[in-house]
Amino acid sequence: xxxxxxxxxxxxxxxxxxxxxxxxxxxxxxxxxxxxxxxxxxxxxxxxxxxxxxxxxxxxxxxxxxxxxxxxxxxxxxxxxxxxxxxxxxxxxxxxxxxxxxxxxxxxxxxxxxxxxxxxxxxxxxxxxxxxxxxxxxxxxxxxxxxxxxxxxxxxxxxxxxxxxxxxxxxxxxxxxxxxxxxxxxxxxxxxxxxxxxxxxxxxx
Amino acid sequence: xxxxxxxxxxxxxxxxxxxxxxxxxxxxxxxxxxxxxxxxxxxxxxxxxxxxxxxxxxxxxxxxxxxxxxxxxxxxxxxxxxxxxxxxxxxxxxxxxxxxxxxxxxxxxxxxxxxxxxxxxxxxxxxxxxxxxxxxxxxxxxxxxxxxxxxxxxxxxxxxxxxxxxxxxxxxxxxxxxxxxxxxxxxx
Numbered sequence: 001x002x003x004x005x006x007x008x009x010x011x012x013x014x015x016x017x018x019x020x021x022x023x024x025x026x027x028x029x030x031x032x033x034x035x036x037x038x039x040x041x042x043x044x045x046x047x048x049x050x051x052x053x054x055x056x057x058x059x060x061x062x063x064x065x066x067x068x069x070x071x072x073x074x075x076x077x078x079x080x081x082x083x084x085x086x087x088x089x090x091x092x093x094x095x096x097x098x099x100x101x102x103x104x105x106x107x108x109x110x111x112x113x114x115x116x117x118x119x120x121x122x123x124x125x126x127x128x129x130x131x132x133x134x135x136x137x138x139x140x141x142x143x144x145x146x147x148x149x150x151x152x153x154x155x156x157x158x159x160x161x162x163x164x165x166x167x168x169x170x171x172x173x174x175x176x177x178x179x180x181x182x183x184x185x186x187x188x189x190x191x192x193x194x195x196x197x198x199x200x201x202x203x204x205x
Numbered sequence: 206x207x208x209x210x211x212x213x214x215x216x217x218x219x220x221x222x223x224x225x226x227x228x229x230x231x232x233x234x235x236x237x238x239x240x241x242x243x244x245x246x247x248x249x250x251x252x253x254x255x256x257x258x259x260x261x262x263x264x265x266x267x268x269x270x271x272x273x274x275x276x277x278x279x280x281x282x283x284x285x286x287x288x289x290x291x292x293x294x295x296x297x298x299x300x301x302x303x304x305x306x307x308x309x310x311x312x313x314x315x316x317x318x319x320x321x322x323x324x325x326x327x328x329x330x331x332x333x334x335x336x337x338x339x340x341x342x343x344x345x346x347x348x349x350x351x352x353x354x355x356x357x358x359x360x361x362x363x364x365x366x367x368x369x370x371x372x373x374x375x376x377x378x379x380x381x382x383x384x385x386x387x388x389x390x391x392x393x
Contacts (some may be wrong), residue, residue: 002348003291004385005333005335005346005347005348005383005385006291006293006335006337006346007210007211007291008346008383008385009291009335009336009337009338009344009345009346009381009382009383010209010210010291010337010338010344011209011210011211011212011383012344012381012383030211030212031383032383033211034211035210035211035214036211036214036215036218037210037214037288039214039218040214040217040218040284040288041285041288043217043218043221044217044281044282044284044285044288045281045285047221047277047278047281047284048278048281048282048285051274051275051277051278051281052274052278054270054271054274055271055274055275055278058267058268058270058271058274059271059275061267062268062271077251078251078252079250079252079257080250081250081251082247082248082249082250082251083232083235083236083245083246083247083248083249083251084235084236084237084238084247084248085236088232088236088251089232089233089236089237091229091232092228092229092230092231092232092233092236093229093233094229095225095226095228095229095232096225096226096229096230096233097229098222098225098229099221099222099223099224099225099226099227099228099229100222100226101222102218102219102221102222102225103218103219103222103223103226104222105215105218105222106215106216106218106219106222107215107219114385117357117361118361119361119365119384120361120362120365121365121368121369121382123379123380123381123382124365124368124381124382124383124384125382125383125384126361126364126383126384126385126386127384127385127386128357128386128388129385129386129387129388131387131388132351132357132386132387132388133357135353135388135390136357136388184358187356187358188357188358188361189358
């Protein structure tokens with residue numbers, strides 16, 4: 001049990017319609033998508049530091065003990081710089097870029113570390129780790145006669161199988177590997193369909 | 206406490222991102238003299254005389270800025286604090302209606318029973334279960350490690366049955382469950 005597993009459980013919400021593939025996919029996405037903890041920690045820390053300094057500066061002014069925690073150049077700049085000076089334009093451009101980055105973090109789902117599969121239960125979400133699925137599918141490929149070893153890469157919508165064969169004639173092997181891998185995938189029924197592509201290479205001896 | 210940190214992080218990042226983007230876009234467009242009639246002259250001072258005079262005649266202005274800064278500071282600290290680890294429940298309430306008295310069950314009994322149930326399966330090498338959420342509305346987190354030879358599809362079915370039995374035993378049909386399945390490297 002890792003902190004990740006617990007946090008995943010905390011993301012789930014009660015009740016969803018049964019027999020809806022869309023609802024199942026949404027629930028799994030909600031549970032397993034990245035939590036964006038690192039951007040959140042960085043932004044929260046910067047925000048706390050900035051607002052903390054501003055508050056300390058202003059409050060100390062009213063209390064009567066002025067603490068100079070803010071760079072005094074900041075105030076001078078505001079009174080001397082124009083909107084079309086270089087520095088304000090560069091700062092504005094950086095703010096735009098940072099804003100777009102944060103919006104991207106917020107709206108893009110992010111890279112999943114797991115592959116959600118059908119749980120056949122409206123209150124459960126199940127996912128297989130990428131590495132687990134990779135090993136499982138590589139196992140299916142090596143069961144095919146003539147395949148010596150196989151490497152699998154699992155992407156969001158695609159599975160890529162690189163198999164190597166010691167046979168001289170590798171014709172038809174790719175189709176056999178594809179069938180074997182597809183069989184295992186359909187047994188597991190991932191919530192997002194996975195397309196399989198197989199490449200068979202001859203093993204050099 | 207039910208925390209959905211992931212969703213909260215995304216909402217907060219979206220709001221801050223939008224503020225940065227809008228502020229940056231305003232500065233950029235004004236500096237490049239786009240729509241001067243709407244945004245103002247591009248060769249004006251950032252803080253001009255009118256603004257300075259206006260601020261100096263508003264006694265509430267700086268105290269309000271200070272109050273907003275303190276508020277945002279506290280919110281940012283809270284945001285930092287909720288990034289910490291989710292708490293594991295130590296006990297759950299068996300009787301959802303507190304007016305009829307409460308019975309608590311240690312979660313160790315629940316998770317232990319589930320772990321034992323799954324240990325009987327030949328596909329499963331190791332199970333670790335914990336309850337998160339609140340004691341009246343717990344959520345089950347399950348991490349299952351399969352043996353190298355296991356069939357994950359069969360294991361999913363087997364885990365589903367075990368969770369079902371657990372729901373029956375707890376008389377809690379709404380127990381949300383998240384299951385993460387790992388598998389062992391084959392030993393050669």
